[in-house]
Amino acid sequence: MEPKWLDWAxxxxxxxxxxxxxxxxxxxxxxxxxxxxxxxxxxxxxxDLEKTIIKDLFASETGYATPKVDIRAVVFKDNKLLMVRETTDGKWSLPGGWADIGLTPSEVAVKEVKEESGFVVKAVKLLAVLDNKCHPHPPSAFHIYKVIIQCEIIGGQPTIGIETSEVKFFAENELPPLSTGRITKTQIELAFKYLKNPQEPVYFD
Structure with a gap:
């Protein structure tokens, strides 16, 4: 789905x-x-990026190049999905972010939910491992794998974080404007598919 020029770059x-x-x-x-x-x-x-910015973000890493890993948490309550409003673009996403050195994927999911929404959760199931190039995300300089993990609330209360300005649960038919660099409508639909059919196998690519 990504443009050929981006793949070549x-x-x-x-x-x-x-x-x-x-x-x-x-x-x-x-x-x-x-x-x-x-x-x-x-x-x-x-x-529209300046060359100096591209060099700093895209062409400054060393060693063998590998994909970046984005961890996203799926949290349901009363058949509604937990989402957070991102301060960077004012749109909504699943709690999550880049994987951290020293933490497992599930530990990252738990940490991100707490930091971005205030809820304490436990990770219960791997739902999907996605390659962003196969999904309708806007072009990105990085090759990104997205790991989606289902979590259950065990405590806490809705609280905004440094990177989020609002916390809310949404039904499938009332989704807000999405921060598509982070999550897409089809990926949200995939999350609700697992809610309806918990025995669905892990989705990949």
Whole structure:
């Protein structure tokens, strides 16, 4: 679903990053720097981002390039889904964020729910492992895997966090405007599918 130019830019960046990490020959290093520059130029051409920002966010990592991991929590109460309003764009998402070094996926889900919504939960089931490129997210410079984990409320009360301005439960037919960089309508529908059919197998890709 993602545009071909974005796929090319990410592949070039990945090749350059690995080459810069493992090559020893000075001429090869120069070539890989040129490849990295091409990836930055492609993004700059097709987005509104400045080259300096692209270099800082997209072309500054070292070592072998791997996908980033986004953890999202699905929490139901009275057949309604917990969602939080993001302060960055004023739209709604499932609680979650980037995976943290040293924490398991379920620990990240529990932490993010507490920080963004105020609820204390326990992780109970892996629902899906998704590749963002297969879903209708807006273009992103990063290759992202999304891990969706179902959690149950065991305490706490609705409380906004540093990154959230509102906490609310929504029925499937009353969804608010979504922060599609984080979650999509089809992914929300997938969450409700598991609510109706708990025996559904884990969804992937």
């Amino acid at each position: 990410k592949q070039l960046q990945s090749i350059a990053q690995a080459g810069l990490a493992y090559s020893k020959d000075v001429y090869d290093l120069e070539r890989f720097e040129e490849i990295r520059k091409l990836s930055v130029d492609i993004l700059a051409q097709y987005t």
